[in-house]
Amino acid sequence: MKVLVVLAHPEPRSFNGSLFQVSVNELKAQGHQVKTSDLYSMKWKAEIDRTDFPDLATDARLRVPYASRDSYTTKSLTEDVKIEQEKLLWADVVLLHFPLWWYTMPAILKGWVERVFSMGFAYGVGEHSDKHYGDRYGEGVFAGKRAMLVVTVGGQKEHFSTRGIAGPIDDLLFPINHGVLYYPGFQVLPSHVVYQTDRLDEAGFEKEAEALREKLRHLDSIEPIAYRPQNGGDYEIPSLTLKPGLEGKNASGYSIHIREGGVAKNE
Amino acid sequence: MKVLVVLAHPEPRSFNGSLFQVSVNELKAQGHQVKTSDLYSMKWKAEIDRTDFPDLATDARLRVPYASRDSYTTKSLTEDVKIEQEKLLWADVVLLHFPLWWYTMPAILKGWVERVFSMGFAYGVGEHSDKHYGDRYGEGVFAGKRAMLVVTVGGQKEHFSTRGIAGPIDDLLFPINHGVLYYPGFQVLPSHVVYQTDRLDEAGFEKEAEALREKLRHLDSIEPIAYRPQNGGDYEIPSLTLKPGLEGKNASGYSIHIREGGVAKNE
Numbered sequence: 076m077k078v079l080v081v082l083a084h085p086e087p088r089s090f091n092g093s094l095f096q097v098s099v100n101e102l103k104a105q106g107h108q109v110k111t112s113d114l115y116s117m118k119w120k121a122e123i124d125r126t127d128f129p130d131l132a133t134d135a136r137l138r139v140p141y142a143s144r145d146s147y148t149t150k151s152l153t154e155d156v157k158i159e160q161e162k163l164l165w166a167d168v169v170l171l172h173f174p175l176w177w178y179t180m181p182a183i184l185k186g187w188v189e190r191v192f193s194m195g196f197a198y199g200v201g202e203h204s205d206k207h208y209g210d211r212y213g214e215g216v217f218a219g220k221r222a223m224l225v226v227t228v229g230g231q232k233e234h235f236s237t238r239g240i241a242g243p244i245d246d247l248l249f250p251i252n253h254g255v256l257y258y259p260g261f262q263v264l265p266s267h268v269v270y271q272t273d274r275l276d277e278a279g280f281e282k283e284a285e286a287l288r289e290k291l292r293h294l295d296s297i298e299p300i301a302y303r304p305q306n307g308g309d310y311e312i313p314s315l316t317l318k319p320g321l322e323g324k325n326a327s328g329y330s331i332h333i334r335e336g337g338v339a340k341n342e
Numbered sequence: 343m344k345v346l347v348v349l350a351h352p353e354p355r356s357f358n359g360s361l362f363q364v365s366v367n368e369l370k371a372q373g374h375q376v377k378t379s380d381l382y383s384m385k386w387k388a389e390i391d392r393t394d395f396p397d398l399a400t401d402a403r404l405r406v407p408y409a410s411r412d413s414y415t416t417k418s419l420t421e422d423v424k425i426e427q428e429k430l431l432w433a434d435v436v437l438l439h440f441p442l443w444w445y446t447m448p449a450i451l452k453g454w455v456e457r458v459f460s461m462g463f464a465y466g467v468g469e470h471s472d473k474h475y476g477d478r479y480g481e482g483v484f485a486g487k488r489a490m491l492v493v494t495v496g497g498q499k500e501h502f503s504t505r506g507i508a509g510p511i512d513d514l515l516f517p518i519n520h521g522v523l524y525y526p527g528f529q530v531l532p533s534h535v536v537y538q539t540d541r542l543d544e545a546g547f548e549k550e551a552e553a554l555r556e557k558l559r560h561l562d563s564i565e566p567i568a569y570r571p572q573n574g575g576d577y578e579i580p581s582l583t584l585k586p587g588l589e590g591k592n593a594s595g596y597s598i599h600i601r602e603g604g605v606a607k608n609e
Binding site for chain 2: 085086088089115119121122123124125136137138139140176177178179181182183185186188189192212229231233234236238239240241242243246247249250253254255273305310313314315316317327328329330331332
């Protein structure tokens, strides 16, 4: 397979940076083709702004989605963004490696999403009718591809459990897994999360490295999270609310958007 | 009162940028002292990296939290970060104005949090014992201050409702309200959210501007979201899991962290 591995950590010698290297090495050892986007090494520009749209008239009001669509359509996006879009189109699988900072991904990775997931490319595509509300949530440019988060967390696992004060880790990652990855069509694998990485010694790292390698050996067969496709009949259109009675007895919050009996949780 | 108004939008003429101006003007008209952080105008650097810690030895491994704590302690953080920390200490109330991009705040604002909320300042503070797990979630440097999000959303309100495909807006904003603001001690007011801002005309804007002005007239009396303090007896220490039986019958997911009968929802 072709795998794109994205890293958002400023220190290659960090636990997170080391796990990134584990992924790259293991995937190559398995015979996969690998490309990488090491955002800090690339000095990735995080802020989306006027300079992203060189063709936008100096005095024109910047409307980010439409400027993004126009520049994507006329192939006038900046070179760094075009290269990332090409890598995403090339890949069968995309891994996002990042530390959980303030309960979500680092700014530099958020800015990669904002700048690379252009309108007309990753959103704002497909037919809009009374049966189909655009190609999104299960459809879209990345349909047929898989994606997985590899996340390191400083805190304890219990703090991110069902009753933990930080909120359940699957809920914290839902806006990324569902809103950023499933939205433009990826099948999303349960996230690979490692806790208390600051406390782990060399042996602890090796154990975690091996757990990740084992996961990477099954990238093509791991069951994706069973999110409900937007246009598959489960949602009213155009309100996009889940039709009554579809969710299980104990489902609430985000989990109503996962089909009963499907894979829901990270392990 | 002293109010800090933060803006994370690249276009002053946008709906969001215009609402920011409404806030600034209205607060001044009410006689409050106002400072602003217009992140795009300030060319705010979003990525936290080695250059944030000028005293870090060139060959030292960058461990972000500890580098941040050391630089904060020795007052060697960069000038832009120090200025923002001073503004936060000065303010009685902080407003964060931003558009919802990919279901959370823009990268530039996330990077403001990462760089300004240093260890030793906004986290990693307070006594750790078997009764007290640091000053956080209701305690910390910003205790006694209030904060509120002012969020513009392109999509329809229904998509962000309890059964909406995007997930409930209060859940999407929980990592910011609870994890970024309540964590270092802010009392968090229910978020002010405006939907389908791309579709609103001049009259629609004026109606929304007036709704925001009305809210701003009551900044000091609006009931904060009733999050449970970490060290108030509701959580086990050190697992920080909510003790059994405290949540209401219908509470689940994030909502178990809000006290029964307290204010939970944005309006």
